[in-house]
Amino acid sequence: MTPPEAPKDGTASHGDMPPAVSVCLTVLKNRSDFLAAARARRQGTGAMMVQARKRRDAEEVPAHAIRVGFTCSKKVGNAVARNRAKRRMREVARLILPTRGKPGWDYVLIGRKDATAARPFDALQGDLKYALKKLHAADA
RNA sequence: GCAGAGGGCUGGGCGGCCGCGGGGGCAACUCCGAGGAAAGUCCGGACUCCACAAGGCAACGGUGCCGGGUAACGCCCGGCCGGGGAAACCCGAGGGAAAGCGCCACAGAAAACAAACCGCUUUCGUUCGCGAAAGUCAGGGUGAAACGGUGGGGUAAGAGCCCACCGCGGGACGGGCAACCGGACCGGCACGGCAAGCCCCACCGGGAGCAAUGCCAAAUAGGGAUCGCGCGUGAGCAAUCACAGGGGUGUCUUGCCCCGAGCAGAUCCGGGUUGGCAGCUAGAGGGCGUCCGGCAACGGGCGCUCAAGAUGAAUGGUCGUCGCUGUCGGAGCAAUCUGACAGAACAGAAUCCGGCUUACAGGCCCUCUGCGCGU
Numbered sequence: 001m002t003p004p005e006a007p008k009d010g011t012a013s014h015g016d017m018p019p020a021v022s023v024c025l026t027v028l029k030n031r032s033d034f035l036a037a038a039r040a041r042r043q044g045t046g047a048m049m050v051q052a053r054k055r056r057d058a059e060e061v062p063a064h065a066i067r068v069g070f071t072c073s074k075k076v077g078n079a080v081a082r083n084r085a086k087r088r089m090r091e092v093a094r095l096i097l098p099t100r101g102k103p104g105w106d107y108v109l110i111g112r113k114d115a116t117a118a119r120p121f122d123a124l125q126g127d128l129k130y131a132l133k134k135l136h137a138a139d140a
Numbered sequence: 141g142c143a144g145a146g147g148g149c150u151g152g153g154c155g156g157c158c159g160c161g162g163g164g165g166c167a168a169c170u171c172c173g174a175g176g177a178a179a180g181u182c183c184g185g186a187c188u189c190c191a192c193a194a195g196g197c198a199a200c201g202g203u204g205c206c207g208g209g210u211a212a213c214g215c216c217c218g219g220c221c222g223g224g225g226a227a228a229c230c231c232g233a234g235g236g237a238a239a240g241c242g243c244c245a246c247a248g249a250a251a252a253c254a255a256a257c258c259g260c261u262u263u264c265g266u267u268c269g270c271g272a273a274a275g276u277c278a279g280g281g282u283g284a285a286a287c288g289g290u291g292g293g294g295u296a297a298g299a300g301c302c303c304a305c306c307g308c309g310g311g312a313c314g315g316g317c318a319a320c321c322g323g324a325c326c327g328g329c330a331c332g333g334c335a336a337g338c339c340c341c342a343c344c345g346g347g348a349g350c351a352a353u354g355c356c357a358a359a360u361a362g363g364g365a366u367c368g369c370g371c372g373u374g375a376g377c378a379a380u381c382a383c384a385g386g387g388g389u390g391u392c393u394u395g396c397c398c399c400g401a402g403c404a405g406a407u408c409c410g411g412g413u414u415g416g417c418a419g420c421u422a423g424a425g426g427g428c429g430u431c432c433g434g435c436a437a438c439g440g441g442c443g444c445u446c447a448a449g450a451u452g453a454a455u456g457g458u459c460g461u462c463g464c465u466g467u468c469g470g471a472g473c474a475a476u477c478u479g480a481c482a483g484a485a486c487a488g489a490a491u492c493c494g495g496c497u498u499a500c501a502g503g504c505c506c507u508c509u510g511c512g513c514g515u
Contacts, residue, residue, distance in 0.1 A: 027452075028452070029452055030452085031452085033452095069452065071452080078487075079179090079488055080486095080487055082488095083456095084456095084488095086452095087160095087456055087457065088456095090160085090456085091456080091457045095158085121457075
């Protein structure tokens with residue numbers, strides 16, 4: 001039931017696209033970045049928790065970059081379950097963040113037991129969009 | 141066909157769209173990219189560091205029928221013995237109990253070497269209920285286990301006291317590489333079990349691990365406290381050499397190395413980094429075919445072919461379709477056909493190999509045993 005929707009999603013995103021400069025997504029690797037994000041705003045949804053932080057100018061990261069990290073603790077399940085949850089979140093982030101994310105921000109997506117792996121993909125995308133809207137609104 | 145036994149394989153296929161990691165390339169692009177257990181981290185190795193080697197002794201840990209295979213093993217194969225099963229086949233920590241110590245609950249008279257509760261027999265006594273002494277272990281009862289079992293002779297009653305058979309112990313000799321098997325003959329029979337209690341014997345084992353280890357870069361510190369060692373002799377202008385001394389691996393011997401007038405050693409406290417590259421994937425390598433040796437595990441030859449290397453950690457996300465299974469509905473005598481919905485396990489490389497163990501939806505194949513049916 002989704003294939004007709006897929007192109008529509010693509011065209012819709014063209015409108016929102018910010019100037020092409022900022023489309024680079026990088027991955028968070030340092031523990032300190034994760035800790036900083038954890039102290040900032042958070043928004044829970046059905047299938048995941050999203051943390052977002054606007055970086056300070058002093059940090060030595062390109063100002064327009066959008067950075068994203070993924071966390072699945074052992075509570076999510078065994079290695080197979082954790083990997084699957086991370087992959088789905090990574091895919092969702094790849095589709096949504098270049099258009100809906102804000103340059104200069106760090107995002108951390110946290111997986112939930114069963115929910116992250118089982119939620120329909122459309123709904124998972126919706127969750128992230130919703131969370132971003134709430135987080136950005138709270139900042140403004 | 142039914143019941144049972146053993147072994148092996150597989151672990152959805154195809155196609156869109158969008159991605160990720162690594163190699164090659166200036167680029168376009170192109171090639172490769174999870175498992176049978178990748179798991180538990182239980183054994184065995186390779187590799188690296190701890191400076192290193194030989195022998196003796198001691199300790200600790202492991203292994204434990206025999207032979208073979210292997211780089212090695214606690215693994216695998218073949219065999220032996222014991223036990224279970226009608227059979228195929230399965231199970232067994234399976235060296236030593238006359239080196240020593242220890243233990244053997246409950247029950248029972250008695251649990252390890254000496255003993256006699258009930259009972260049986262004889263003699264004596266008797267208040268005729270029975271009591272005492274002696275003989276005895278066949279019968280009873282207990283137990284996981286009780287001076288071997290059955291029958292006969294024998295006797296006061298009994299007992300390997302004697303005899304036959306079975307069992308047991310020793311055993312010339314024969315077979316086998318061996319575990320072990322057979323066994324003439326001899327012995328009236330003695331010598332209980334537990335070694336997954338200590339132990340003895342044989343064999344094996346140094347420790348730690350890829351966060352090993354090496355290089356580069358940055359940053360911080362060139363900290364503080366306590367303890368301990370040392371200031372030697374000879375030669376030489378000196379570098380240095382020799383000796384004494386100190387230290388080093390459980391210890392000793394032999395040997396070796398380091399220190400040897402400094403800014404070194406140990407412990408604790410405090411602070412900082414926990415980035416990049418190498419190690420890092422081609423090796424006892426996997427697969428297919430074929431030939432040779434071997435009962436087999438396995439070994440050897442030839443030909444072709446294959447190839448993850450990540451590090452907040454790639455190897456995917458999503459959709460369609462086919463196949464499989466189940467439920468419900470429809471058609472059909474039935475096999476079957478068809479529609480809708482649902483389900484599809486255990487599980488994710490982390491230096492690399494050989495094993496073991498554990499988890500696992502569904503499906504497929506081979507061999508053997510017994511019974512039934514047909515020809």
